[in-house]
Amino acid sequence: xxxxxxxxxxxxxxxxxxxxxxxxxxxxxxxxxxxxxxxxxxxxxxxxxxxxxxxxxxxxxxxxxxxxxxxxxxxxxxxxxxxxxxxxxxxxxxxxxxxxxxxxxxxxxxxxxxxxxxxxxxxxxxxxxxxxxxxxxxxxxxxxxxxxxxxxxxxxxxxxxxxxxxxxxxxxxxxxxxxxxxxxxxxxxxxxxxxxxxxxxxxxxxxxxxxxxxxxxxxxxxxxxxxxxxxxxxxxxxxxxxxxxxxxxxxxxxxxxxxxxxxxxxxxxxxxxxxxxxxxxxxxxxxxxxxxxxxxxxxxxxxxxxxxxxxxxxxxxxxxxxxxxxxxxxxxxxxxxxxxxxxxxxxxxxxxxxxxxxxxxxxxxxxxxxxxxxxxxxxxxxxxxxxxxxxxxxxxxxxxxxxxxxxxxxxxxxxxxxxxxxxxxxxxxxx
Amino acid sequence: xxxxxxxxxxxxxxxxxxxxxxxxxxxxxxxxxxxxxxxxxxxxxxxxxxxxxxxxxxxxxxxxxxxxxxxxxxxxxxxxxxxxxxxxxxxxxxxxxxxxxxxxxxxxxxxxxxxxxxxxxxxxxxxxxxxxxxxxxxxxxxxxxxxxxxxxxxxxxxxxxxxxxxxxxxxxxxxxxxxxxxxxxxxxxxxxxxxxxxxxxxxxxxxxxxxxxxxxxxxxxxxxxxxxxxxxxxxxxxxxxxxxxxxxxxxxxxxxxxxxxxxxxxxxxxxxxxxxxxxxxxxxxxxxxxxxxxxxxxxxxxxxxxxxxxxxxxxxxxxxxxxxxxxxxxxxxxxxxxxxxxxxxxxxxxxxxxxxxxxxxxxxxxxxxxxxxxxxxxxxxxxxxxxxxxxxxxxxxxxxxxxxxxxxxxxxxxxxxxxxxxxxxxxxxxx
Numbered sequence: 001x002x003x004x005x006x007x008x009x010x011x012x013x014x015x016x017x018x019x020x021x022x023x024x025x026x027x028x029x030x031x032x033x034x035x036x037x038x039x040x041x042x043x044x045x046x047x048x049x050x051x052x053x054x055x056x057x058x059x060x061x062x063x064x065x066x067x068x069x070x071x072x073x074x075x076x077x078x079x080x081x082x083x084x085x086x087x088x089x090x091x092x093x094x095x096x097x098x099x100x101x102x103x104x105x106x107x108x109x110x111x112x113x114x115x116x117x118x119x120x121x122x123x124x125x126x127x128x129x130x131x132x133x134x135x136x137x138x139x140x141x142x143x144x145x146x147x148x149x150x151x152x153x154x155x156x157x158x159x160x161x162x163x164x165x166x167x168x169x170x171x172x173x174x175x176x177x178x179x180x181x182x183x184x185x186x187x188x189x190x191x192x193x194x195x196x197x198x199x200x201x202x203x204x205x206x207x208x209x210x211x212x213x214x215x216x217x218x219x220x221x222x223x224x225x226x227x228x229x230x231x232x233x234x235x236x237x238x239x240x241x242x243x244x245x246x247x248x249x250x251x252x253x254x255x256x257x258x259x260x261x262x263x264x265x266x267x268x269x270x271x272x273x274x275x276x277x278x279x280x281x282x283x284x285x286x287x288x289x290x291x292x293x294x295x296x297x298x299x300x301x302x303x304x305x306x307x308x309x310x311x312x313x314x315x316x317x318x319x320x321x322x323x324x325x326x327x328x329x330x331x332x333x334x335x336x337x338x339x340x341x342x343x344x345x346x347x348x349x350x351x352x353x354x355x356x357x358x359x360x361x362x363x364x365x366x367x368x369x370x371x372x373x374x375x376x377x378x379x380x381x382x383x384x385x386x387x388x389x390x391x392x393x394x395x396x397x398x399x400x401x402x403x404x405x406x407x408x409x410x411x412x413x414x415x416x417x418x419x420x421x422x423x424x425x426x427x428x429x430x431x
Numbered sequence: 432x433x434x435x436x437x438x439x440x441x442x443x444x445x446x447x448x449x450x451x452x453x454x455x456x457x458x459x460x461x462x463x464x465x466x467x468x469x470x471x472x473x474x475x476x477x478x479x480x481x482x483x484x485x486x487x488x489x490x491x492x493x494x495x496x497x498x499x500x501x502x503x504x505x506x507x508x509x510x511x512x513x514x515x516x517x518x519x520x521x522x523x524x525x526x527x528x529x530x531x532x533x534x535x536x537x538x539x540x541x542x543x544x545x546x547x548x549x550x551x552x553x554x555x556x557x558x559x560x561x562x563x564x565x566x567x568x569x570x571x572x573x574x575x576x577x578x579x580x581x582x583x584x585x586x587x588x589x590x591x592x593x594x595x596x597x598x599x600x601x602x603x604x605x606x607x608x609x610x611x612x613x614x615x616x617x618x619x620x621x622x623x624x625x626x627x628x629x630x631x632x633x634x635x636x637x638x639x640x641x642x643x644x645x646x647x648x649x650x651x652x653x654x655x656x657x658x659x660x661x662x663x664x665x666x667x668x669x670x671x672x673x674x675x676x677x678x679x680x681x682x683x684x685x686x687x688x689x690x691x692x693x694x695x696x697x698x699x700x701x702x703x704x705x706x707x708x709x710x711x712x713x714x715x716x717x718x719x720x721x722x723x724x725x726x727x728x729x730x731x732x733x734x735x736x737x738x739x740x741x742x743x744x745x746x747x748x749x750x751x752x753x754x755x756x757x758x759x760x761x762x763x764x765x766x767x768x769x770x771x772x773x774x775x776x777x778x779x780x781x782x783x784x785x786x787x788x789x790x791x792x793x794x795x796x797x798x799x800x801x802x803x804x805x806x807x808x809x810x811x812x813x814x815x816x817x818x819x820x821x822x823x824x825x826x827x828x829x830x831x832x833x834x835x836x837x838x839x840x841x842x843x844x845x846x847x848x849x850x851x852x853x854x855x856x857x858x859x860x861x862x
Contacts, residue, residue, distance in 0.1 A: 021721055025579050031646070031765045032578050129576070135722040137568075137576030145560070145568030147463050148456050148742035215462070273728060276704055290452055290739035291566040294729035297704060298722060308721035311579035323754025334462045 007067030010080035011044035017303025020053040101313040103130035109204035113217040116332040127313030135305030136298040142212035149288030151213040153253040158205040160280035160300040161196035162248035167278040198227035199263040206250040215336025224344040245275035267428040350428040356421035374409040376401040438498030441511035442475035448734025451484040532744040534561035540635035544648040558744030566736030567729040573643035580719030582644040584684040589636040591711035591731040592627035593679035598709040629658035630694040637681040646767025655775040676706035698859040781859040787852035805840040807832040
């Protein structure tokens with residue numbers, strides 16, 4: 001049986017998951033692939049850490065050159081994360097005509113185009129299924145299965161930490177701080193979870209989804225990013241009363257060849273599938289002109305779901321290695337039809353708005369008057385029970401309105417004497 | 432730009448969807464694939480029918496030999512459905528070293544092993560993404576993306592007609608006949624919908640899912656098949672009151688290397704994702720040892736979703752044609768670990784049971800007594816409001832019990848003088 005040698009850089013949580021899965025399922029993989037995957041070398045800075053899987057000391061090394069300079073190693077797994085030295089390792093592997101598997105969303109978001117260009121020049125491939133949605137095969141779906149579709153929109157719950165926190169707040173009536181505490185205890189939030197909570201991790205994944213779905217490499221700066229840290233239990237509760245769930249979404253919509261890109265907590269109707277995606281689960285909902293609607297659901301993190309994706313990437317490279325000519329997979333550098341990316345002020349949306357107003361006659365009339373002047377039409381309004389003396393929450397749902405007008409109106413309203421807190425506005429997607 | 436010639440056999444609903452999609456998205460596909468897909472010949476018995484897309488008369492033919500005998504045609508699309516002559520066309524195409532794309536679930540369920548064996552012998556490939564779940568990329572997911580997993584179970588809503596009817600009954604309070612009537616009007620049910628309603632279509636798809644997930648080609652006879660025709664609005668309503676939705680499921684579960692295979696209406700908890708899959712939508716829910724849980728959701732029929740899948744299959748074959756050596760994709764003939772398939776009487780399940788009993792003191796005691804003798808433990812019981820004089824429904828949920836015991840107990844109970852209709856028992860999956 002043919003043997004294919006691979007090298008692993010990064011023997012951390014994900015790396016050791018891959019090693020263990022390759023070991024446990026060695027026979028299954030042999031039967032399915034008809035070749036033997038042989039992990040020839042594992043490189044990590046820390047070789048002493050306790051891991052879930054035993055490997056022979058001869059396989060371990062601190063020196064990545066033992067992988068990069070070994071001509072027998074055809075596939076390099078980059079599972080260290082971060083930009084440096086992951087980028088250099090990948091580029092060097094490609095220069096040596098090796099194929100690469102990576103789970104590194106931050107790196108691909110930052111320099112995906114450069115990396116895929118390098119792969120093209122060197123006639124090598126970079127596989128990255130685990131970079132979005134972990135074991136959910138969304139990369140392959142967008143790249144291969146849906147390739148005949150003009151993608152219209154992508155809505156992803158792609159950050160498990162944020163989704164866990166918002167869904168626990170909703171289900172357990174916890175405030176943000178308490179939900180975060182439990183998320184940390186359960187290992188769903190890192191010690192420093194700010195990349196997750198501020199929406200940066202979702203934005204990284206959105207860059208990759210947009211490249212796959214719309215044929216354009218965008219930058220993080222082109223995405224309007226709002227984290228979930230300002231979402232209060234009150235807003236979750238009021239949204240529920242209105243028939244909505246607040247979900248952390250990464251959104252890409254194409255309208256008339258223009259893209260709208262946002263990472264934001266969003267109100268979506270209870271009936272929509274995405275509103276039942278709870279805990280640390282991920283889901284990606286896609287609209288395409290042929291398929292209509294599709295959704296993909298699964299665990300969005302964890303060493304074994306990620307290992308599942310990494311090994312599927314290895315399998316794809318095994319076929320690539322067996323064919324003598326470089327197969328031209330749907331190109332990661334194809335140019336889509338997108339003319340430009342809209343700025344946040346150019347978009348239209350429906351909004352959930354919560355004002356904190358002093359409970360005096362006439363306040364609602366003033367607020368509605370200002371909204372009316374800015375052509376923001378109110379779909380529903382309710383005044384909530386008093387929480388503190390005299391200051392009451394007024395919750396409104398608007399019809400579709402321009403973000404620019406809304407911002408102007410809220411600026412005016414927040415300067416009113418009777419408004420005592422910064423007004424909260426959260427976008428609504430009817431999906 | 433390289434051109435790849437393909438031939439289409441079957442210019443019906445799906446075929447014309449494929450032709451239209453190839454035409455509309457010709458540029459997109461060229462950009463992504465780097466080759467031009469050229470539909471050289473279309474064969475159908477009826478060339479006069481009105482279709483959604485215009486093609487040059489020179490492309491049309493009634494003679495399939497014009498496709499099979501053309502050495503330039505490298506890929507044959509079989510979209511006529513049914514066993515004959517689809518099977519002969521596919522086998523002849525393979526003998527001529529052509530690759531094949533088919534959406535024909537009945538054929539693959541009947542002679543999949545033979546067809547894939549023929550493909551192997553001829554070093555050709557048979558692609559069949561559209562055979563299960565239409566545009567949902569479940570075939571590729573199971574075959575490629577999840578290949579490193581030991582699959583534990585598959586639960587599929589894979590028949591849109593049945594799902595449409597059961598979900599409309601639940602949502603609109605319609606009885607079966609009325610839901611079927613509307614399904615026909617909306618084009619969700621065929622004139623003769625018995626293959627769909629009796630579970631045969633779902634069973635065909637289950638055969639394919641099992642081959643992909645468990646490495647074993649089963650026969651239809653090995654599947655316990657129950658259709659949805661006996662599901663009454665009452666049972667749907669009572670199930671809802673208990674927190675359950677009745678869904679038409681195709682189920683494959685592996686326990687200790689034994690398979691349980693069933694197509695059946697099933698009670699599943701409201702909270703489970705599959706219970707929100709309504710209308711004619713399909714979804715496949717999978718448990719694997721690495722991924723945990725995943726679900727795939729989308730339209731399960733329709734010419735454009737199906738075209739999306741067929742074109743993704745064409746794309747895969749384009750890569751295969753470009754690599755000079757036959758790439759060994761995860762084999763459709765790999766031998767899984769399954770030792771045997773269980774018979775329905777060997778399984779254990781929880782059950783929803785509805786008795787129709789004469790409202791007399793002591794009836795419940797007799798029923799529970801018989802269930803107790805057969806070691807069937809009752810989780811809950813409720814007596815419903817009288818519908819007709821004296822005969823009342825008694826609804827029970829059981830704990831896990833043996834199917835064999837249940838059948839014996841119900842046989843006894845149905846012979847009681849106080850029981851006036853055949854007792855209804857529907858299996859429950861807690862998922």
